[in-house]
Amino acid sequence: MRYKNLNRLLILTFFFFFLILPLGQILAQEDTLPPAPPTEVRASDTQNDNGHSITITWKLSGDDGAGKKDVVAYEILRSESPAGEFVVRGMVPAGNNTYQDRGAKEKEDKNYFHPYHDFYYKVRAKTLNSYSESGVAGPAQAYGQWFHLGKLPVFVGTLAFTIMVLAFISLARKGKKFYVRPLAGIDAVDDAIGRATEMGRPILYILGLGSAADIATIASFTILNRIAKKTAEHKTKIIVPCNDPIVMSVAQETVKAGYLDAGRPDMYQEENIFYITSMQFAYVAAVNGIMLREKTATNFYLGKFYAESLILAETGSVAGSIQISGTDEIAQIPFFVAATDYTLIGEELYAASAYLGREPLLLGALKAQDLAKAIVMISLASGAVAASFHLDFFLRLFTVQM
Amino acid sequence: METIGIWIAALLTLGIFSFLYKDNPFYKFCESLFVGISAGYWFVTTFWQVFMPKLADNLVAGRLYYIIGGVFGVLMLLRLFPKIGWLSRWSLALVVGTTAGLYFTRYLVSNGMIQVQNTIIPLYVKGNLSQTIGNLVIVIGTFSGLIYFFFSKEHKGAFGGLAKLGIWFLMLSFGASFGYTVMSRMSLLIGRMDFLLGTWLGLIR
Numbered sequence: 047m048r049y050k051n052l053n054r055l056l057i058l059t060f061f062f063f064f065l066i067l068p069l070g071q072i073l074a075q076e077d078t079l080p081p082a083p084p085t086e087v088r089a090s091d092t093q094n095d096n097g098h099s100i101t102i103t104w105k106l107s108g109d110d111g112a113g114k115k116d117v118v119a120y121e122i123l124r125s126e127s128p129a130g131e132f133v134v135r136g137m138v139p140a141g142n143n144t145y146q147d148r149g150a151k152e153k154e155d156k157n158y159f160h161p162y163h164d165f166y167y168k169v170r171a172k173t174l175n176s177y178s179e180s181g182v183a184g185p186a187q188a189y190g191q192w193f194h195l196g197k198l199p200v201f202v203g204t205l206a207f208t209i210m211v212l213a214f215i216s217l218a219r220k221g222k223k224f225y226v227r228p229l230a231g232i233d234a235v236d237d238a239i240g241r242a243t244e245m246g247r248p249i250l251y252i253l254g255l256g257s258a259a260d261i262a263t264i265a266s267f268t269i270l271n272r273i274a275k276k277t278a279e280h281k282t283k284i285i286v287p288c289n290d291p292i293v294m295s296v297a298q299e300t301v302k303a304g305y306l307d308a309g310r311p312d313m314y315q316e317e318n319i320f321y322i323t324s325m326q327f328a329y330v331a332a333v334n335g336i337m338l339r340e341k342t343a344t345n346f347y348l349g350k351f352y353a354e355s356l357i358l359a360e361t362g363s364v365a366g367s368i369q370i371s372g373t374d375e376i377a378q379i380p381f382f383v384a385a386t387d388y389t390l391i392g393e394e395l396y397a398a399s400a401y402l403g404r405e406p407l408l409l410g411a412l413k414a415q416d417l418a419k420a421i422v423m424i425s426l427a428s429g430a431v432a433a434s435f436h437l438d439f440f441l442r443l444f445t446v447q448m
Numbered sequence: 449m450e451t452i453g454i455w456i457a458a459l460l461t462l463g464i465f466s467f468l469y470k471d472n473p474f475y476k477f478c479e480s481l482f483v484g485i486s487a488g489y490w491f492v493t494t495f496w497q498v499f500m501p502k503l504a505d506n507l508v509a510g511r512l513y514y515i516i517g518g519v520f521g522v523l524m525l526l527r528l529f530p531k532i533g534w535l536s537r538w539s540l541a542l543v544v545g546t547t548a549g550l551y552f553t554r555y556l557v558s559n560g561m562i563q564v565q566n567t568i569i570p571l572y573v574k575g576n577l578s579q580t581i582g583n584l585v586i587v588i589g590t591f592s593g594l595i596y597f598f599f600s601k602e603h604k605g606a607f608g609g610l611a612k613l614g615i616w617f618l619m620l621s622f623g624a625s626f627g628y629t630v631m632s633r634m635s636l637l638i639g640r641m642d643f644l645l646g647t648w649l650g651l652i653r
Contacts, residue, residue, distance in 0.1 A: 199561060200553055207556075226599050258540065259547025261555070295527060296540055325486030331464065331479045338471040353633075380626035383619075391618065393597045401599075416600040422564055423594050429568035430587045436570075444565040446557055 080178035081117050082108030084143075084169040089186035092146055094447065097190035098159040099148045100167075104180060107171035110140045121170040121177075122147065128166050128182045149188075161188050196447025210417050215410030224409050231370050231388035232398045238368045239276050242343035248283035249273070250342040252333065252358065254349025254373065255326060258292040261396065262374045266349040267300045268399035268408065273346065274304025278313055286319040287336060289329045294321040330354040334361045347371040347386065348395060351378045359385035372398065458648040461640060563590075589617040 084104040092099040102122055110117035117140045123132035124147060135147050147167070149159020164185035170177050193201075218224060242249045251270055256263040270286070277284045286301065288294035298319045305314040322332045334357065337345065345362040347355070348371065355371075355378040362369045363385050371382035372390025382389045390398050396415070400408035429440030463478035503521070506514040520539040527536045567590045573579040595607065596614030603611040646652045 200557055203556055203561065204553060224600070225602075227602050257547070259544050259551065261548065261551060264544065264548060292524075292540065292543060295524065295536060296544065298527075299537065299540070323483050323487040324490045325482075328482040328486035331467075332483050334467065335471065335476065335479050356633075377625055377629060380622035380629070383622060384626065397599045412599060416598055419594050419598055422560070423591060426564060426567055426587070426591060426594075429564075430571050430583075433568055434570040434572050441565060441568045444561045444568070446561050446565075 080176045081110075081171045081173050082113060083178040084120060084171050084180045087167060087169050087180045087183040089165065089167045089183045091186065091188050092148075094191055094194045094196050096151070097161040097188045098151050099146055100165060100186050100188050102145045102147060102167050102169065102183070104143050104169045106141070106143050107178070109173070110171065116173040117171045118174060119172045120145075121172060123168045123170060123179075125166045125168075125182075126164065128184070130166070132166075132168055159188055161190070163187060194447070199444060199446055207414060207418055210414035211411050213410075214413040214417075215406050218406035218409045218413075224413055226397065226401050226409070226412065229390065229394055229398055229401055231372060231390045231394070232401050234368075234370060234388050235273065235402070236276070238344040238346075238370060239273065239280055239282060241368055242277075243280040243282045245343045247341050247343035248285050249277055250333075250337060250340070250345045250362075250367070251284055251286045252345070252347045252349070253286065253288060253293055253297060254347070254351045255289050255329070255354065256293075256350025257290055258296045260350050262348075262350040263293060265396045265399045266372075267296060268403055269346075269348055269395075270297060271300045271304045271307075272402040274301040275308045278305045278308035278310040281310075281313065283315075284318060285336065285340060285342070287329075287333055288319065288321050289324055289326075291321050291324075294319060326352065326354055330357050333358060337361050337365050337367065341365065342367050345369045345386075347373070347382065348390070348398075349373065351375055351382075353378075356381035356385060362386070454648055458644055461644060588613075593617055 084107050086105040087102065088104070089100050089102045091097075092101045104120070107113075107117045107120075109115060119137050119139050120142065121137050122135050122145045124135045125132040136145055138145050147159075147165075149155075150157045152158060164187060166182050166184035167186070168182055169180045171179075214224075239249065251273065253263055253266050253270070258264075274284055284301065286294075286297050288297055298316055301319055302311070302314050302316075305311050322329050336342070337358075338361070342362075342365070345358075345367045347358060347369065351358075351373045352375065355373070355375075359369060359371065359382060369386035370388045370390075371386040372395040373379060373382065374392050374395055376392070379389065379391055383391075393415070397412055400412040403409075425440055425443065429443075432438075432440055460478050460481070463474045464482075466472055467475045503514055503518050507518070520542060523535045523539045525536075527533045567586060569583045569586065571580070571583060571587060573583065592610045592614035594614070596603075596611045596618065598611075601607060642652070
C-alpha cells in the first residue's frame with residue numbers, strides 16, 4: 047500500500063517537473079511576447095482648427111483583431127527630437143487608428159501646445175503584459191488655418207446675404223417703393239399711444255433682458271425710437287426701466303434721438319430711462335411695482351424675454367394697460383399671446399422696426415431676408431423631394447462642420 | 449442663526465406673494481430690499497469676475513494691449529459728464545456692432561443652416577407610415593411657417609391660405625410649449641410651498 051502511494055507521488059512529480067512546468071513556462075513566454083508593432087505612423091497638423099493640435103494615424107498592429115488578437119490599446123508618445131525622450135500623450139482602445147494630440151492655447155497653461163514647433167511621435171501597441179513600438183514619425187507642426195473649409199456654406203451664405211442686403215438698400219435709396227405687409231401689433235401702436243395721451247398716463251417700454259447686441263434688443267431700439275418720437279409729439283411721458291447698464295445707455299440715446307426728430311429736445315427727461323438691476327426677478331419685482339404705482343396706460347414688451355414674460359404681462363393685464371409684446375424667444379411667445387393684446391411673433395419684431403422706420407437700411411435688410419427665405423423655401427421643397435429619391439445634393443448645400 | 453435665516457426668507461416670500469392681493473407697503477419693502485441687494489451683489493460680482501481678472505490682472509501681468517478695452521470702459525463712464533458724454537457712443541458702437549457681427553454667423557448656422565438641414569427629409573419612408581406622416585408634418589409645417597413670415601406679399605388667396613396654415617402650426621406648438629412651461633412653473637411654486645409649509649412651519653415632512 048505504501049509503495050503504491052509512493053509510485054503515484056513519483057508519477058505526479060514527474061508530470062509536474064517535466065510536463066506541466068515547462069508547458070507553463072512556454073505559455074508564459076508566449077504571453078509576454080510583444081505584439082506586432084503598429085506601422086505606417088503619420089503625424090500632421092489637424093486641419094480646420096486654430097492650431098495647437100496634431101493628428102496621428104497608423105496602421106493597426108497585426109495582433110489587433112487578427113493574429114493573436116491580444117492588443118488591448120495603443121499609447122501615443124511624443125518627443126521634441128527623434129532620439130529624445132518620448133512621453134505618453136494619450137491612449138486609445140484597440141481597433142482605433144487615429145489620435146488627436148491636443149493642447150492648450152494659452153502659454154500659461156502647463157498643457158500649452160506650441161504651434162510651429164517640431165514634434166515626433168511613436169505609437170505603442172499594448173497587450174496585458176507587453177508592448178511594441180512603431181518607428182518614429184515626424185517632424186510635424188501644429189498651425190492654424192485661415193479658413194475652415196467645413197464652414198464654406200456659412201461663408202457663401204453670409205456673402206450672398208450681404209450682397210442681397212446691399213442691393214436692396216441701394217434700390218431703396220434710389221426711391222424704389224417696397225411693400226411690407228401690415229402687422230397688427232404695429233398698427234395698434236398709434237392707438238395705444240393715443241390712449242395714454244387721452245388718459246394722461248405714461249407709457250412703459252420694456253426692452254427685455256437681452257444685451258445691447260442681441261438682435262431682438264437692436265430691433266426693439268428702432269421701435270423705441272419711433273415710439274419715443276410719437277410720445278414726444280403727443281407730449282406723453284415714456285418710462286424705460288432697464289436691466290442692463292449698456293442697454294440703458296443705448297436706450298437713452300435712442301429716446302433722445304426720437305425727441306430730437308420730433309423737434310422737442312426740451313421735453314426729453316433722461317431720468318425716465320433708468321437702470322434697476324441686472325438680476326432677473328428683482329428687476330421684475332420693480333417693474334411690477336412701477337406698473338401699479340405709475341398706472342401706465344400702455345405697456346410695450348419688445349426684446350428678449352425669459353421667465354419674467356408672463357409675470358410682467360399678467361401684472362399689466364391686471365393693471366388694465368393696453369399691452370403690445372414681441373420677442374424672438376420661442377418659449378415666451380405663448381405667454382405673450384395669452385396675456386397681451388397684440389404680439390409680434392419672432393421675426394415680426396425685426397420686420398416691425400423696418401415697417402415703422404421705412405428707412406432704406408432697414409427695408410433693404412427686410413427685403414433681403416424675404417429673398418433669403420424664398421431661396422430657403424425652394425431649397426426645402428426641392429430638398430425634401432430629392433431626399434425621397436435618396437438624393438442628398440440639397441442636404442450637402444446646408445451641411446456645416448462645427 | 450439658521451432659524452433666523454429661515455424666518456427672514458419666509459417673511460420675504462410672503463411679502464412678495466402679498467402682491468397677488470394688491471400693491472402694499474410690505475411688498476414695497478421686499479421689492480426695494482430685493483432690488484438693492486441684487487444691484488449691490490451684481491456690482492461686486494462684476495468687479496471681481498470681470499474687472500479684476502479681465503482687465504486689472506492682465507495689466508498687472510504686463511499685457512498692456514488690454515488698456516484698449518480699459519479706455520473704452522472709461523469712455524462709457526464719461527456719460528456722467530454731459531459735455532463729453534457723447535464719447536460713450538464709441539464704446540456703445542463697438543459693443544453693439546462687434547457683437548451683432550459675431551452673432552450673425554452664429555444665428556445663420558443655428559437658426560438657418562441646421563434648421564434647413566434637419567428639414568430636408570424624405571417625404572415618403574417606405575414601409576413606415578408613422579415616420580412618413582411625421583416627416584410630412586415637419587416639412588409642411590416649416591414651409592407654411594416660413595410663408596407666414598414672408599413680409600413682401602399680402603396674405604391673400606392660396607398664399608394667404610398657406611400662411612394661415614403656418615400660423616396654425618405655430619399656435620399648436622405654442623400651446624404645447626405653454627403647457628410644458630406652466631408645469632415647470634408649478635414645480636417652482638411647489639418648491640416655495642414646500643419651503644413655507646415644511647422648512648418654515650414644519651407642517652409637512
